[in-house]
Amino acid sequence: MTDDVNIYDCIVIGGGHAGAEAAHAAAKIGAKTMLLTISKDTIAKASCNPAIGGIAKGQIVKEVDALGGLMGITTDATGIQFRLLNRSKGAAVQSPRAQIDKYKYSAYIRNLLEQTENLTIIEGMAAEILVDGNQVRGVVCTDGRVFNCGAAIVTTGTFLKGIMHTGTKQWAGGRLDEPASNELSDCLRKLGLDVQRLKTGTPARLDAKTIDYDKTEVQYGDEKPSPFSFLTDSITRKQIPCWITYTNEKIHKLLLDNMDRAPLYTGQIKTTGPRYCPSIETKIMRFADKTRHQVFLEPEDEEQRTIYCNGISTSVPEDVQDQMIKLMAGTENARIVHYAYAIEYDYCPAIQLKPSLETRKIKGLFLAGQINGTSGYEEAAGQGLMAGINAARLLDNKEPIVLGRHQAYIGVMVDDLLTREIDEPYRMFTSRAEWRMSLRSDNADKRLTQIGRDVGLVDDLRWARFQQTIEQSERLAEFLKNTRKAGKALWDYLKQPQNPFYHEIIQMPEISEMGVRADVIESVMTDAKYEGYLAKEEKAVENYQKDEKLKLPENIDYDKVEHLRAEAKEKLKRFKPATLGQAGRVGGITPADIMIIQIHLRKNNARHRSD
Ligand SMILES: Cc1cc2nc3c(=O)[nH]c(=O)nc-3n(C[C@H](O)[C@H](O)[C@H](O)COP(=O)(O)OP(=O)(O)OC[C@H]3O[C@@H](n4cnc5c(N)ncnc54)[C@H](O)[C@@H]3O)c2cc1C
Known part of the structure; x- marks a missing residue:
């Protein structure tokens, strides 16, 4: 460990959901860590939906918890409505979800980070990553401060060159009322990373006191809430309901009449957003026969001051949003506290990363969260945790921890990011995992707590609970x-x-x-x-592991692989898979290509078997 005040082992840039887990993990494992973030008040802020978990995302939270991360215990401590989704379906697809008090959530994580040994939180905006040769050596802030480090983890979410849109209004920003981070984005480009753009959006927030709940349907949480953390026996915080209302034909007509002012349809927004989470204007265009869409009115805090309108994310002009809210049952007299907006931002396609989440180009530079083209707090937390673990291990000259597709949804996600072209923000679904029955939310501890203990993240309390x-x-x-x-x-x-x-x-x-x-x-x-x-899944996993153990040499020259198709060569040079199994999952690679590579490796006596 290093002693100088401005010298750290690891610097995490950005205190969102990825950054919080990364900083906590790296510090807990023993790296002298600094979390550099724009404001301490926005640590682990819920930028969009005030909820954690949901289908497949709930499994990720359980995995983060099983490994010793923060998200599960924080959700249990600050959740205001818990529901186990898919309760009537099989255990493989059941997922916990909770509405959280977003302010208490953020404060709780901040407090946990402030109590973490080896961790210093500093406010500031990173402008540049200093590199010597191809090795990270520090971070420079926009105000000129310089901090040295051996590893840096960038977790800047939607902030890189963020441009926000509401109607024809466009302005630079990273999130509501927060600045965009421009210099850092330029720096990543200068370092030779490929930087692309994506888009996402968020709905309006309403003043909770101005809603007529009698005109809506009430939705209660589970009578017996299912906790997220394996450490939690039961949820004791008072649970509060959500409400359901609907859009209607008048609203749809209003939006159609104003499509020429909707940035998504005027060409003002040029990038792709999440297809699985469309804006209300996209929904009415795509599902023209539907006369109404469900809208969940979700409290953002325990005191019920503001309401998140889940289901009507949009970027139409403010006057259209005003009319839309006036036309919806229950919100006719509601006051809009924040207008909805869309945001376009820079991200770095994750195929530039090793399975450890370290960039292939710059040693010691890790990326995690939305910057890798994902969307969602849980996806960000899972990556942040792995990046934190692997940065600390790199500094200790230890092999990285790479979770397999058979071990965790986190493993599925990282593998997907490394083997697939991303054309929209990536979110987790249970259908992405081939061994869902093994990756249940109830057994995440049995899958992962031993790993968390081995790397130094699982403390004695959690270990004792696991032994029990x-x-x-x-x-x-x-x-x-x-x-x-x-x-x-x-x-x-x-x-x-x-x-x-x-x-x-x-x-x-x-x-x-x-x-x-x-x-x-x-x-x-x-x-x-x-x-x-x-038992069937176990058999299939055995086969998967055979190819997973066949590591491909980092310097393999695909141009020299005889009989390999030109298209396969291009793909493999671009994706640089780490194992033969991963090569087989790269889009467009056929079983015949894999066989040809195997023959090549055998012939060149370059077959490396891992332990
Ligand atoms: C408008 C909007 C809509 C969204 N819609 C959805 C959705 O529909 N579905 C969904 O699943 N998710 C959605 N999200 C995404 C969700 O908020 C993110 O996926 C998640 O928060 C990503 O976590 P992260 O840790 O990568 O980044 P964030 O949570 O965004 O955190 C980034 C952190 O980095 C800090 N930071 C940025 N630049 C710098 C810098 N240069 N120096 C220091 N600190 C810096 C910021 O202050 C912030 O604390 C939306 C987000 C936004 C903003």
Whole structure:
């Protein structure tokens, strides 16, 4: 560790969801870390939806938690409405989601970071990354301050050359009322990184007191909220409802009449936004036959001062937004606190990264979060955590931690980012993972806590809790396998789709006497129920791992691979896959190409097997 005040092992630029996890992870592992961010007051700010989790994103939060990250415990501490999504569907696709008090969330993370040993938080805007040869050596701020470091993690979200749009109004900004970061973007270009542009948008916020809730439908959270953190026994904070209203034909006509002033349709916005999260003007164009769209009115804070209008993200002019709100049931007299806007920003296609999230060009320079072309707090947190771990390990001359597609949604995400062309902001879906049954939210600890412990992120408290989980799981599984009813093991009854004894089994006095936690019972029951599927997934994973272990030499010259198609050569030179398995997942690469590469490697005796 270094002692000089302006010398750090690792500097994290940006205190958003990626930056908070990165800084915490690097510092906790032992790197003297600085978090350089524009304002301490906006650490882990929810720029858009005041909610954490959701389909597949909830799994990422559980994984971040299992590895020792901050997002799960913070959501549990500041959540104001918890719901387990897809409750009626299979365990593989069930995901927790929570509305959070966005101010308390931000303050909670800031407080955790301020208490983290080895971590200093400094306010300022990074303008330049100093590089010696191809090695990071420091960061320069816009005010001229210089900080030295051996590794830097850039997590600047939507701030790089951000241009915001509301109607014909355009202005530079990184997020509502916050400045854009221009110099840093120029610096990344100068360092030789490919920089492209994407777009996203956010809806208006309303004054909660001015809404007529009687005209809306109420939506309550779960009676028994499911926590995000494996450390949380139960959620005690008071839960508050959301409300549902709808757009209508008058609103659709209003928007259609004003399409010539909508930046998305006038050519003012030239970049692509998330197709899975379209603006209201895109929805009415794309689904012209629909007479209404659902709008969730979600409180942004426990005191219910402001409401986020989930479902009507837009960039139409302010006067059109005023009329739209006036035409919607329940919001006729509502006051708009912040108008909706869209933002275009710079990002760096992640194919420039190694699986550790370090750039291939500059040693010690890592990128994580929205800057890699993703969207979402959870995706950002997952990448930030991995970048923090790997920056600290690089400084310690240790091999990076790369999670496989079979180990974590975080692994799926990083692998996707490295092997696919991104043409819209990337968000996680359960359908992106091939082994969903193994990547459940309830078993993230069993998949990842050992890794978190090995790298130095999981503290004694979490480790003790995990040991208890393992001990209880094994004891319960043994009981279920060894206890028979009508000659058949209870475990085998649990495998039946319509198991008539499910409730009878979980209510057995022997089980309650065992003192096994409810979450452990649920997880073991799920393992029993899906044992057959899990075994099939395990077999498929074995095959996947064979190709994953075949590392491709970094200096492989694809032009010299005989019989390889020209298109395959181009793709492989561009994506530079780290393993043979990854090469096979690059879009456009065929099994025949893979076979040709294998023959080439064998012939050149350059086949490297990892441990
Ligand atoms: C308008 C808008 C709409 C969005 N819509 C959606 C959506 O529909 N769905 C969705 O999933 N997500 C959406 N998001 C994205 C979500 O907010 C981000 O994905 C997530 O916050 C990304 O996390 P991050 O850590 O990468 O960046 P951010 O959370 O944006 O954090 C970036 C941090 O970097 C700091 N920073 C920036 N530049 C510098 C610099 N040069 N020096 C020091 N600090 C710097 C900033 O102050 C900030 O703290 C939206 C965001 C915005 C702004």
